[in-house]
Amino acid sequence: MAVETYRIIKAPTEGFYKEKGSKFISYAYPVEEVEEVKPIVEELKKQYHDARHYCFAHIINAGNVQHIRANDDGEPGHSAGDPILGQIKSFDLVNTLVVVVRYFGGTKLGVPGLVHAYKTAAEDALSKAEILTMEVKTDFTLDYPYEQTQDVLRITNDFGVEIKDQQYTASCLLKGRIDPDRFAAYRDKIALLDLKVVKR
Template identity: 80%
Template structure:
């Protein structure tokens, strides 16, 4: 049976209010760490007058998992960790949650903050449509133009999901394949003197 992981289908929003402080939560599906900064920066720009923009993410890239929790000036572990805890409790990966806080004039204390950030993140994630995705192997392969027809025929034969192609001096194929088929795919490509290698 194929291994799977869970992601959210599209962005969602959540909200929580406590003693005048407002917590606006935004959940995003992300595939690469590079996507995080622009999304956080866009919210900082949109809510430039907010006190904090805290976030957490779990992102699987190739064989690495990137986990981060950011308190953005709130007391240590009072914001990023509760947000991260919700991503984990929904059993999600490739997910970023940002919670924007408007301070309402009354301090909530660390336990109050933990509850608020957790609840806002939970509200956003509970509205998300969750998809179960099969774990596949990402690979890339460079090949000469004159082998395009053969490469495409074999690639289609193995049901490879094409993630991207580049045609410069030579051709670059980025693909995704069932892990158990990769070895046979490599063997077929070796007959053409080509070598796909794992990586995004």
């Protein structure tokens, strides 16, 4: 059976485009959760506090749900967010956020001009990114009592689970990622401890 894959960028990159005095500064970021988006955009708003627009788009695969969003931030409808999103799709990327900061140069570009500018700025940032091809994994969450930690970690290690997050309290939480074809066997093994693995 062919292994399913997806493409992500390895690290943040920056791009730039200028048209009739307007400057378009673009940033591409690797992201894994929708919650990461707002703090990044807010940070850019602080950094470029005198800019006119902060348009962005993202495609984020979180668990079994794909979150796609395009934001024009006050530009004419579909003239900024969609062209940015189009470039993320053109590069065949997921878990990617692109933000384009615009400084208005005094001359209106019109919708076709804006579409071209935002597309080109996004393309410039993405073209500089190192792209990684990843194997599709199954994300899961497991709650378990603290006293079962040793057994849970032994089984988790035996199945080659990538542990994304662990929280140790009275009830412990483990967020992991596993090969899809090993998930059922892992779930069954954990069930022998009277525990339940939940897909995210």
